[in-house]
Amino acid sequence: MSKIDKVVLAYSGGLDTSVIVRWLQDTYGCEVVTFTADIGQGEEVEPARAKAEALGVKEIYIDDLREEFVRDFVFPMFRANTIYEGEYLLGTSIARPLIAKRLIEIANETGADAISHGATGKGNDQVRFELGAYALKPGIQVIAPWREWDLNSREKLMEYCEQHKIPVDFSNKKKKSPYSMDANLLHISYEGGVLEEPWAEAEEDMWRWSVSPEAAPDKPTYITLQYEKGDPVAIDGERLSPATLLEKLNKLGGANGIGRLDIVENRYVGMKSRGCYETPGGTILMKAHRAIESITLDREVAHLKDELMPRYAKLIYNGYWWSPEREMLQAAIDQSQSVVNGEVRLKLYKGSVSAVGRRSEDSLFDEKIATFEDDAGAYNQKDAEGFIKLNALRLRIAAGKGRDLI
Amino acid sequence: MSKIDKVVLAYSGGLDTSVIVRWLQDTYGCEVVTFTADIGQGEEVEPARAKAEALGVKEIYIDDLREEFVRDFVFPMFRANTIYEGEYLLGTSIARPLIAKRLIEIANETGADAISHGATGKGNDQVRFELGAYALKPGIQVIAPWREWDLNSREKLMEYCEQHKIPVDFSNKKKKSPYSMDANLLHISYEGGVLEEPWAEAEEDMWRWSVSPEAAPDKPTYITLQYEKGDPVAIDGERLSPATLLEKLNKLGGANGIGRLDIVENRYVGMKSRGCYETPGGTILMKAHRAIESITLDREVAHLKDELMPRYAKLIYNGYWWSPEREMLQAAIDQSQSVVNGEVRLKLYKGSVSAVGRRSEDSLFDEKIATFEDDAGAYNQKDAEGFIKLNALRLRIAAGKGRDLI
């Protein structure tokens, strides 16, 4: 065990990370700096201050990172129509690099030599926190208590609290969810409990951010989303900051039963894992961004983006936001977005979101050419013959030489 | 104009292709063989016989290709979770290579030296028909009347009918849809008319295969789909042939408002085009196949499939089903599917389909390792440290040499 003087801990104010504060103090004899961020998880962060103080913490950071989160992480990611394994909108993954960055900034400000977090040794989050930390400050030390200690059950944690006189909020304890949850402005996730059986349907009362499609209104809601350079900037004509806009979409989506997802995904550390997610606003954004791109992006640019996307999604899922390869891909993605401006009209209804209209000053849709009616010579149908003949040439030569395709 | 003695025409029995029969006879002085296929478009094909006879056609082919269509084209495509431009399930694209193949087979049987079709010179279908034809019989000639004649309006077509005494079914004429439509067992598509304005919402009475989500039942429908080697083989325990299975899924999906899509897509011939699609069964299959793969496929195989998919989708969209590169990709895709066996439970509700359970004898989901509970040593959390440290090494070295990521 290397000598550690001061450690910055990603601190939620909950039971687990409170235990970690004391455990770090005891085990490493070091000072603990707590860092609590509001990234839209929907809980007050200010109460963490008193709890940290009660644990003897002297340097306490409490930051509202909601705008930075959406502007610098969520929106850039959505420019790529990013989906992991065809389904997952990366709600947890995309928050981690921001936390990692802030942990390192605070370590630099406070002269800490280590960071710590409350992620387990089986999950992706430890990887995302630590890869980010190492990439931004290579000499930093990382303490991952869940990989070190033996407090690997709720009972042992409670016992530790009692022994070390850590005040536990028992009311909170009672209503403890059976699920492991994580929330931020983009989504809330559920793992564990009955979900560990992939055949079992998630129970209705698990979901927290959205009504069920069944309980959603019987009439559709229509909204218009305005885009500038690939990012949404206004809802129904009202300009909103990134975080405010996403918050509003979450409400609209949640009220219409939109954004629930139940999947089995492949973790970077090697196992499959069942997760349920609610991403109401993100689900709307995904549909809307594709729709505005559909009229403004060149075909080959769109296809190139589609081919690069799975790899970009994998980078983010695996924790490589802070990497040169992500920045290289981002350069390509961002380069494509200057023309992605305009409006998308969307229908939200009982769990579905559909794009029903799209328009743009930068539209490449050319009604004169696309029309089934007379196009007044805008397109010469005879060109198609040569186009087909030369595209077929290699196939004709091969067939002529006796190559069989059937 | 090269000398043509006999031409095989893809004949629907409708006005346009009936005009083509006569136009081919007159323009090329050649014999016309008609070929009419039931690929699940939902209309009787037998009436085409009498119409063809009335036009003097002597060799008339009427085939039921529904099983072959689903078994050899739709299912192989769905093994790759194929989606074009993030949205389109390729309902039209995947039917064309089957028609092309059958046209060539009939040309071989009847000794015809040409094929003909009723696709316009602006669309993708001409490309798909003709690339397929050239790839399968390189010396074949292709006559595409819409690229040659000047009958480019409904009025001129009707006039031609009158001059050439082609009997027109006027009752049919009256209820003529304002949309250009195409249907087969996988989907029905709509283009043209008011859809040529991408901002205009499609009208409710356009849709033919599905009720609106609003009109769908207030209670969800649950079904269980069984897979073998990547293909669905049974619904709720009842084994069904490919076409029967897809037909049943279409009914189930349509009744629950599932599978409507409204997009602007990029055609191979270079323009953007607005299309609306109903793909009820296909939308269910897409969700189900991903779900069964999620527990049976290795992670890296799944990711490789995701990276190859856009290119495979583009091949099919562009008309290269009959090509060596499609066969090469298919070999990889099919190789991955031997383990894709098991069951998926799905919830259909008012326009949405969700996977709510999945199980398999070939599942790679390992509850012992994935659990949040004590795993009895199945996974050593300490391994994660080395995993992260070495994955971070290149980033740490770069940061240590002063490379900035922010």
Place this chain on the structure above:
Amino acid sequence: MSKIDKVVLAYSGGLDTSVIVRWLQDTYGCEVVTFTADIGQGEEVEPARAKAEALGVKEIYIDDLREEFVRDFVFPMFRANTIYEGEYLLGTSIARPLIAKRLIEIANETGADAISHGATGKGNDQVRFELGAYALKPGIQVIAPWREWDLNSREKLMEYCEQHKIPVDFSNKKKKSPYSMDANLLHISYEGGVLEEPWAEAEEDMWRWSVSPEAAPDKPTYITLQYEKGDPVAIDGERLSPATLLEKLNKLGGANGIGRLDIVENRYVGMKSRGCYETPGGTILMKAHRAIESITLDREVAHLKDELMPRYAKLIYNGYWWSPEREMLQAAIDQSQSVVNGEVRLKLYKGSVSAVGRRSEDSLFDEKIATFEDDAGAYNQKDAEGFIKLNALRLRIAAGKGRDLI
């Protein structure tokens, strides 16, 4: 035939394009503007002026584009280590977009409504010229005489000259090469003649820019190439402009028998074609750029570049330099090059070029970690165990469930 008033012709001053001048004047009754560029083909361009004047041309453009060619086309392409089909350094392909751009600029300056070129209807160059022209000026008309006229043999061309009193340089005619050649600062190419038989070895006297390896000096030549941001800027410490640097490398490479290539390639228009190329400087640059990247680029960035390269090469080969997808890829490639600085030492010897040393202020090579000697704790070998164990986890789970790999 649409009405054309003025056409800008890519004019070499040779027989073919001289005939084209007259043919354009006669066939279209239009004014011809000639454009002759020095892109390092190794022939005087000034004589083209008198020839054009003799043909009655009033607007004559003669430009030295060598620096622009190397700086804005060749060097950006080499940043991606671009090779088509594993072999071809794209010497012809990369010159065409510059010519297309200049043709359009001149069309804009002179008010011309068309451009014309002397490329045949079977090759890639027509595609490259015309795609570039259409992309830069969509309303431009293109006249490709070789696709229109019937002067498809040398005899007919000579006859045309005689009829139209075009002065022919007979001395030039006599030493007419049996090959179709194209040259610029990056390479010289040979096609046709005996090369049309892919089994026949190219004759020694065909090659013009390099001595044979056999005839090269018996002692190696060593040079040091200095890079800044991915581009070479100096040879043996002497800073040189892009064109001067490439010219010098051509001399050094040619004198050492470097850069000959004999391949069968796949043309965009669909056929296979045999080509021989001499690219002395480019062959050296390819080796050197990889070497400087090998110590300065991050691993994953390097691998991403390698995976994108074939598609980037294909874009350029097919004529899509002036396209949004090329610009998107270029943004990613260029983003990666800011750290590609330093020096490469190369050995040139009888047809081979080897990198024998590389060094850089931006090197990521870390001798402390890489060493086989004691590394004083820079690298913890125990980390490797966890790294391997978790990377193996999915494989172990699969094997444990009975999946066979053999």
Place this chain on the structure above:
Amino acid sequence: MSKIDKVVLAYSGGLDTSVIVRWLQDTYGCEVVTFTADIGQGEEVEPARAKAEALGVKEIYIDDLREEFVRDFVFPMFRANTIYEGEYLLGTSIARPLIAKRLIEIANETGADAISHGATGKGNDQVRFELGAYALKPGIQVIAPWREWDLNSREKLMEYCEQHKIPVDFSNKKKKSPYSMDANLLHISYEGGVLEEPWAEAEEDMWRWSVSPEAAPDKPTYITLQYEKGDPVAIDGERLSPATLLEKLNKLGGANGIGRLDIVENRYVGMKSRGCYETPGGTILMKAHRAIESITLDREVAHLKDELMPRYAKLIYNGYWWSPEREMLQAAIDQSQSVVNGEVRLKLYKGSVSAVGRRSEDSLFDEKIATFEDDAGAYNQKDAEGFIKLNALRLRIAAGKGRDLI
């Protein structure tokens, strides 16, 4: 430390692995089974028997794996034109999965519960051995002495020998190379020593398998290589087994100074490393395989292979030969090779190998179409106009809407 009864060791008979035998016996109190393979490293393997016996080993395996190595590993890899990071022919990487497979087979035969190897904790080989082992037998234990012990210098190893009375061959010790070397039928590699300075040129007396280009004959050697289904089967008409063929190519290449390589590569464990390689036969095979593919493969298949190759190379380099994703890629690669038949004529001269001729019954090269002479109507040049026009359509529309590319 888990209880181990019997361990199979990859045993070379040299100093290091002899120490490992004793160390395993002492440290784990277990029985050691030695496995020594002839994979063409050019040293006698039989002497390993006496050495193992002297160390008290009872179960001794000595196998000639040369044919299996070339047939089932080297040739399948070359079907993909596999190169890592643009330069490295993967000579070491491709031998490891065979060793891993054989270790596991022997563990199964002898009832061993562990395997062991002499690879260090910094390199790729440990990863390749262990990933293979885990993939083939998930419950196997792995002992990697170099990651466990503290014998991390030559002096400590010698001391250990003395203490444990391990007979050391001192004559061997004296001529100890300053390089870390590895050899098999595909290549010999050098690392360490002066190579740890990437600016230093490798010394001439380091190279063992090839003469220097300077010392090679002054006259070129011509050979003809015959291919069947993507694999070479004969040299100059003489059919040879895989190992015999590669051995002969090594001699031919080595005698002509072919196949030397000096690079800095990126290891999977995260650092950069300088390596020198001699791959005489492999370098010839790479050139020859591309040449035979150039006339027999369809263009799009060839391009797809080129785009998949870097990822396939990375898989092999990183140690994932025994993985489902490698098998999926192999299925695609192998599917493409049935037509790769024919002959390639090659010129070997002072360090260079050039393809000078290629012919095949399966050639797609069509002299009638490719010719610069009159093609008698095989190709209609007018088709090119439509081909270009439609390929340009999206670019023309974009330019017409004011999109700028410059």
